[in-house]
Amino acid sequence: MKTKDVVRAQVATFVVNGRTYEELVPPNMTLLELLRDRLGLTGTKRGCSGSGNCGACTVLLDGRPVLSCLTLALLARDREVLTVEGLSTPGGLHPLQQAFLEHGAVQCGFCTPGMLLSAKALLDSNPDPTPAEVRAALAGNLCRCTGYVKIVEAVLAAAAVMRGDAAHEDREQAGGCVSW
Amino acid sequence: MHRTLKPFELLEPESLDEAVASLARWGGDARVLAGGLDLVAKMTRWEMQPDCLVSLDRIPGLDVLERQDDGALRIGPMVTLRGIELSPLVQAGWPLLAAAVDHISSVQVKTMGTLVGNLCVATPASDLAPALLALGATLHIARPDGAAAVPVEDFFVPVCSSILEPGQIVTEVSVPAPAAGTGWAFKKLAHTKACIAKVNVAVTIEREGDVCRRARVALGAVASTPLRVPTAEHALEGCEVDRDLIARAAGLAREAATPITDLRSTADYRRDMVEVLTRRALTEAWDKASEREGRAS
Numbered sequence: 001m002k003t004k005d006v007v008r009a010q011v012a013t014f015v016v017n018g019r020t021y022e023e024l025v026p027p028n029m030t031l032l033e034l035l036r037d038r039l040g041l042t043g044t045k046r047g048c049s050g051s052g053n054c055g056a057c058t059v060l061l062d063g064r065p066v067l068s069c070l071t072l073a074l075l076a077r078d079r080e081v082l083t084v085e086g087l088s089t090p091g092g093l094h095p096l097q098q099a100f101l102e103h104g105a106v107q108c109g110f111c112t113p114g115m116l117l118s119a120k121a122l123l124d125s126n127p128d129p130t131p132a133e134v135r136a137a138l139a140g141n142l143c144r145c146t147g148y149v150k151i152v153e154a155v156l157a158a159a160a161v162m163r164g165d166a167a168h169e170d171r172e173q174a175g176g177c178v179s180w
Numbered sequence: 181m182h183r184t185l186k187p188f189e190l191l192e193p194e195s196l197d198e199a200v201a202s203l204a205r206w207g208g209d210a211r212v213l214a215g216g217l218d219l220v221a222k223m224t225r226w227e228m229q230p231d232c233l234v235s236l237d238r239i240p241g242l243d244v245l246e247r248q249d250d251g252a253l254r255i256g257p258m259v260t261l262r263g264i265e266l267s268p269l270v271q272a273g274w275p276l277l278a279a280a281v282d283h284i285s286s287v288q289v290k291t292m293g294t295l296v297g298n299l300c301v302a303t304p305a306s307d308l309a310p311a312l313l314a315l316g317a318t319l320h321i322a323r324p325d326g327a328a329a330v331p332v333e334d335f336f337v338p339v340c341s342s343i344l345e346p347g348q349i350v351t352e353v354s355v356p357a358p359a360a361g362t363g364w365a366f367k368k369l370a371h372t373k374a375c376i377a378k379v380n381v382a383v384t385i386e387r388e389g390d391v392c393r394r395a396r397v398a399l400g401a402v403a404s405t406p407l408r409v410p411t412a413e414h415a416l417e418g419c420e421v422d423r424d425l426i427a428r429a430a431g432l433a434r435e436a437a438t439p440i441t442d443l444r445s446t447a448d449y450r451r452d453m454v455e456v457l458t459r460r461a462l463t464e465a466w467d468k469a470s471e472r473e474g475r476a477s
Contacts, residue, residue, distance in 0.1 A: 008189060027190035027233070030220070049182050050224030052217055058288055064262075067288045070220040072213075074190060075237055118287060139374060140286025 012077035016041065017086025031068040031076045032057045035083060043084035043113045044068055047142075055141035058114035059083050065121045065140070084113035087120065096120060099158035100151070107145030114141045119155045127163055131156065185223050189232040196242075196322055196351060199234050204324040204347035206232045212349055213237075214257055214297040217289060236349075244352075245269065251357035253277075257350055261290040261298070261308075274355055276364040276382060280311035283366070285374045296350045299335065302342045302405070303376075309336070309406035310382035311366060312355065313398035320352040327351070338404030359394075362386050363469025365461035369453050371444065377401040378445035381433075381457040385416070387469035392416040397429065397458060402437040402450050409436045412458070421466055430459035 009026040016039060023038060030050075035041045047056030050069045057069040060082040087094040096116050099105070106112050115138060122129055122137035129137070134155045135148070143151060190213075193199040203210050210232040211219055222228040236242055242258040245267055253274055255264070264270050265281045284290055284307055298308050299319070309332070317332045324347050332353075335342050344350070358364070368380040380400040386393040395416040397409040412429040419425055439450035 026187065028185035028187050030185065030224075033184070046182060050221055052221050052286075052289060055286065055288055064291045065288045066292050067217075069224070070216055070292065072190070072216065072220065072233075072235075075216075075235065121287070136285075137287055140288040 010074060012074055014039075014073075014077055014081065015079065016081045017083060025073050025077075027072065027074055029073045031059065031061075031066075031071040031073045031081070034073040034076075035059070035068060035081075041083050041085050045110055045113060047110065047114075053142070054111075055114045055118065056111055058117045058141060060117050060121055063121065063124060065118050082117065082120075084116055087116060094120070094158075095161045096123070096155065096158040099154040099161065103150045103154035103157060105146060105150040105154035111141055111143040111145075115143065115151055119158070122155070123159050123162060127159060129156070129159060183224060183226060185220070186226065186229045188223075188230055190235060191232060192235045192238045194238050194240075196239055196349065199236065199239060200322050200324055200347060200349060202232075202234050203349065206234075207346045210234055210346070212300070214300075215260065215292040215294045217293045218297065218301045242351075247273070247357075248354070253355040253357070255295055255353040255355065257294060257296040257352070259295055261293050261295060262287065264295060265290060273357060274315065276311050276315060276358075276366055276384065277308070277355065279364075279366040280307045280382065283307045283368045283370075283373070283377075283380075296353060299332070299353070300342060300344060300350060302336050302340050304336075304339065304403060304405055304407075305377045305380070305401035306406055307368060307377060307380055307400065310380050310398035310400040312353065313406060313408050314364065314382040314384045314396040315355050315358065316396065317353055317355045319350050320354065322349045322351045323347060329354075333408045336405035358384060359386050361388070361469055363465035363467065365464040365468070367457040367461045369457060376444065379439075379450050379453045379457055381454070381461045383458070383461045383465045385421075385462070385465045385469050387421075387466065390420045392419060392421045392466075395429075395462075397433055397462070399433060399437060399454060399458075401444075402439040402454055404438070407436065409433045409458075411436060416462075423463075426459055426462045426466065429462060430455045433458040 009024050011024050014021045035044045045056035047054035052070050058065050059068045062079050096119050118138050118141050134152045191202050211230040213233040213235040242256040244256040245259045246254050248254050261281050271278045312332045319330045321328045363385045366382045369378045382398045384396045395413045397412040399407045412432040415429045434455040437454045439447045441447045
């Protein structure tokens with residue numbers, strides 16, 4: 001039974017950043033390809049191109065961080081996909097995005113969308129993480145510019161903002177709050 | 181360079197019977213898709229070009245992670261590594277398994293990857309295989325002609341292969357509850373925490389006073405399959421355990437290893453480290469077993 005030439009595409013419903021899309025999708029399309037090439041959501045990056053090492057293609061699928069380059073698009077149908085484009089609101093940046101800006105946690109920016117989404121998954125389940133927990137949550141996201149220190153500081157600062165923890169912000173303004 | 185996946189048919193059966201029937205019909209041209217981490221990565225590199233993927237995603241009940249009536253841990257084929265890592269049941273009853281999963285660093289990998297998938301990839305460097313060898317796990321396999329139960333040490337075939345044939349699916353891994361007083365340890369040597377092991381070692385020891393009643397010693401990344409070391413186990417069992425005996429058992433583990441030199445390490449270094457890590461693992465496990473016996477009495 002050889003069907004090398006047969007690709008049975010299906011019309012499927014995708015929910016990306018709260019918006020519903022109906023797309024004709026073949027089985028061999030990855031979620032990354034769907035997001036970038038079909039839906040034009042190029043915030044999600046193609047890094048190591050399918051070896052699962054870099055984390056640049058990370059998106060949240062039903063709230064959990066997955067590698068979109070190794071996820072078949074059809075298996076994401078009828079599930080909630082969140083990409084970096086869905087993080088900010090019309091009212092402004094997400095606290096994580098704001099903190100990344102303020103802490104210089106972005107250099108070339110290529111790893112940033114994946115970092116933000118891994119960090120969001122962490123803070124959604126653990127609003128008050130330790131630096132070690134932040135590093136563990138970001139272990140699957142490689143950055144070749146910043147050296148991670150500022151990224152971890154930014155995530156901790158965003159967590160404080162999201163908790164409404166003014167004391168943390170005061171400590172930070174007084175000059176550095178992260179103990180390593 | 182970015183490559184798109186070669187075309188294939190995607191089947192999404194809603195029962196295990198249907199999945200087994202589909203796999204049998206397609207024979208060697210089909211692959212089981214669980215988490216997809218290894219499979220889709222190989223397909224992206226065009227190392228693997230199956231005509232058909234049989235997804236387990238829509239089959240209900242395959243994410244079961246529970247203690248059975250006989251006390252054993254039952255792990256379904258869609259249970260992710262993240263699910264195991266975060267499970268209070270596993271942390272409390274099978275901490276060796278939780279420790280092995282902890283040596284896999286990427287949250288995304290753990291969120292997507294399944295324990296059964298890791299075993300079916302059958303890499304000799306698996307972090308989970310030595311842990312499951314040391315815990316005496318059994319794999320349950322569905323076949324077109326019925327079911328089979330296979331001890332994990334009989335599952336792997338050199339190199340990066342298993343006894344699974346086309347049409348067969350691992351439906352469950354069953355991990356017996358460690359006996360009271362069992363000590364354990366997991367040791368992994370790798371370039372960074374995110375890297376594949378150069379050597380890994382998992383051990384369990386059951387202890388009665390100063391005597392080792394039962395031992396299991398398992399190695400990863402130092403042979404053509406994950407490896408159990410019966411010689412080291414026999415050296416310990418029924419004997420009073422001291423530093424010398426542990427050193428002798430570690431030496432036997434070294435002799436059992438048949439590592440290769442590759443980009444991660446050399447065969448000589450791996451052999452040396454098998455001995456060192458086995459000695460450390462046995463010492464730690466023995467001490468833990470002692471603590472547990474102390475608490476129980």
